[in-house]
Amino acid sequence: MTREAAIQVGVLYGPLVMAGVLTLWLRPQGRLAIGLLFSTVWIAALLPWLDLGARALGMWSYQAAGPNLAGMPLSLYFGWVIAWGWLAPLAIHAAGARWPLAVMALVSLDLGVMPQLEPVVTLSASWWIADIVLFATLLLPGLLLCRWTQLGTHLEGRVGLLAVCFGGTLLGLPLLATLESSSALAVLGKVVAEPMWIPAAWLFALPGLTAMRDLARGGGGTPVPLDPPVRLVTHGSYGFVANPMQISMTLLLLLEAAYLWSVWPLVVAGLGIIYSEGFARWSESRDMDERFGREWQVYRSRVRRWIPRWKPAGQEECELWIDLDCGPCASLGGWFARRDPVRIRLRNARDWPAEPLQRMTWLDPATGRRESGVSAFAMALQHLALPWALAGLILGTPGLRQVIQCCFDAAGLGPRTCPTNHA
Numbered sequence: 001m002t003r004e005a006a007i008q009v010g011v012l013y014g015p016l017v018m019a020g021v022l023t024l025w026l027r028p029q030g031r032l033a034i035g036l037l038f039s040t041v042w043i044a045a046l047l048p049w050l051d052l053g054a055r056a057l058g059m060w061s062y063q064a065a066g067p068n069l070a071g072m073p074l075s076l077y078f079g080w081v082i083a084w085g086w087l088a089p090l091a092i093h094a095a096g097a098r099w100p101l102a103v104m105a106l107v108s109l110d111l112g113v114m115p116q117l118e119p120v121v122t123l124s125a126s127w128w129i130a131d132i133v134l135f136a137t138l139l140l141p142g143l144l145l146c147r148w149t150q151l152g153t154h155l156e157g158r159v160g161l162l163a164v165c166f167g168g169t170l171l172g173l174p175l176l177a178t179l180e181s182s183s184a185l186a187v188l189g190k191v192v193a194e195p196m197w198i199p200a201a202w203l204f205a206l207p208g209l210t211a212m213r214d215l216a217r218g219g220g221g222t223p224v225p226l227d228p229p230v231r232l233v234t235h236g237s238y239g240f241v242a243n244p245m246q247i248s249m250t251l252l253l254l255l256e257a258a259y260l261w262s263v264w265p266l267v268v269a270g271l272g273i274i275y276s277e278g279f280a281r282w283s284e285s286r287d288m289d290e291r292f293g294r295e296w297q298v299y300r301s302r303v304r305r306w307i308p309r310w311k312p313a314g315q316e317e318c319e320l321w322i323d324l325d326c327g328p329c330a331s332l333g334g335w336f337a338r339r340d341p342v343r344i345r346l347r348n349a350r351d352w353p354a355e356p357l358q359r360m361t362w363l364d365p366a367t368g369r370r371e372s373g374v375s376a377f378a379m380a381l382q383h384l385a386l387p388w389a390l391a392g393l394i395l396g397t398p399g400l401r402q403v404i405q406c407c408f409d410a411a412g413l414g415p416r417t418c419p420t421n422h423a
Contacts, residue, residue: 004064007120008075015083022090032093034226035149039142040085042161045168046138047080048072048176059130064120070176073120083110084139089146103143107135149227159216162224163209170249170272171256175264197259204255206393208248211237217369218316225287231367232292234299235343236382239312240389242305246276281305310386312342320380321361323349323418329360336380344383349418358415373415374405 028036051072055061064073088106095102111128114121145161148154212223214236219229223245237244253269256262288296302313320336323329325348333346349357362376363369371379378401381392395401408414 004120007117008064008066008073011079011117011120012075013079015079015087019082019087019090022087022094026090026094028090028093031152031227032146032150035146036086036089037226038149038158038162038165038224039089039146040081041169042142042145042165043085043138044081045165045172047077047084049168049172050134050138052176054130054134057130059124059127061122062120063122076117076120085142088139089143092143093146093150106139110135155216155220155222156213158227159212159222162222163212166224167205167249167252170268171252171265175256175260175262197255201252201255202397203394204251205248206390206397207237207241208245210393210396211244211248214238218364218367220367225283228287228291232288232295232299233316234303235312235316235318235364236379237393238303239342239382240303240308240386242300242303243276246272247306277305308386311340312383312389316343316364316366318344318379318383319347319363319365320344320376321347321349321352321357321363323357325350326418332360336384339384339388341380341383344380350420352418352420356417356420358417374401374408 048069052070055071062068062071062073062076064075067074069077091106092099092102111131114127114131115123141161144154145158145165148158214233215221215223215229218235219231219233221227221229241247250269250272253265253272257265257269285300299313303309320333320341322333324333324346329349337346349361352361357372359373360376362371362379375396378392378396381395382389384392395404
């Protein structure tokens with residue numbers, strides 16, 4: 001066996017055997033097993049793109065023959081995925097209170113092994129900088145995703161990481177699997193050189209991203225069936241259509257096909273629709289019927305899976321609290337009431353039963369979810385007709401809503417304490 005072949009066997013089966021032994025010893029179950037799966041998917045989805053960027057910067061290169069993923073040998077790819085996605089978080093779990101030492105040992109091991117992979121991997125003088133960047137942007141988020149999932153904490157952080165890893169898997173891996181390394185780099189260059197497609201991708205992604213946020217804040221769970229919401233969510237995007245995430249992903253794949261003039265995103269989109277309307281639909285209906293019963297049946301009878309309604313059909317009665325004794329606020333409340341809102345009550349902020357409010361507030365009494373200021377108005381717009389709801393999705397985009405809120409605050413429309421009638 002040549003040195004090159006021995007290295008490829010070692011980097012694949014070494015992590016695989018160690019992960020297998022540690023798994024048999026610890027026998028991870030429940031939320032820990034789910035967290036390990038999530039961290040593995042995270043590494044699998046992001047590793048090829050970060051590796052591609054490192055090679056584009058000249059940090060390292062590969063000289064191995066055989067099957068590859070956009071120029072990265074599959075033995076290294078799967079070995080890295082197993083080592084960082086499964087073995088690393090499981091080892092840190094086994095370390096318990098000594099987890100900082102486990103993290104340092106893993107980092108030291110990786111930095112020590114990389115130079116031993118010659119001639120399969122040819123390193124530049126500054127390769128370690130890229131490796132440390134990969135620790136921070138790839139390994140660390142994967143470890144956090146596993147840990148947060150195991151503990152059931154940081155729900156919105158988990159949902160955000162899951163959006164990236166599952167979106168990256170569906171949008172990125174099929175594309176990379178069909179491209180050579182140079183072609184994949186050309187794709188990255190095209191995105192940078194022609195950014196006009198980015199706003200369209202952002203708009204197509206909005207329904208799915210806001211649906212994931214609503215599942216976290218209102219449903220108390222993630223969109224993944226292994227870690228599902230504990231409450232049925234029928235407001236926001238779900239008030240108009242039952243499959244907002246599938247619709248977003250399908251639109252993004254169609255956009256990707258048009259942008260790259262490639263048939264492969266179309267194939268993935270078609271397979272996704274078939275899966276969604278086949279096994280996933282049967283499994284989802286059975287699971288949701290068992291967990292939510294009549295509430296789910298009523299919702300599904302009102303909301304279609306792929307074709308949005310003109311007006312929302314949410315079952316949750318929400319509230320919009322505005323100071324109706326304030327001239328501008330009262331005018332805004334009147335404008336909102338004239339648009340025939342669905343399943344939302346306009347309430348006077350002076351009747352708020354707790355601490356005085358400082359901004360307009362949207363409230364879902366069933367879950368206790370609250371949004372204030374621009375976020376509250378964005379949620380309220382989603383109780384109106386579809387065009388206003390789409391405007392609400394845009395207005396509520398993370399980053400954009402904070403900028404708009406700062407603009408309002410700078411213009412003198414910042415927070416002010418609203419006196420209450422019971423004070």
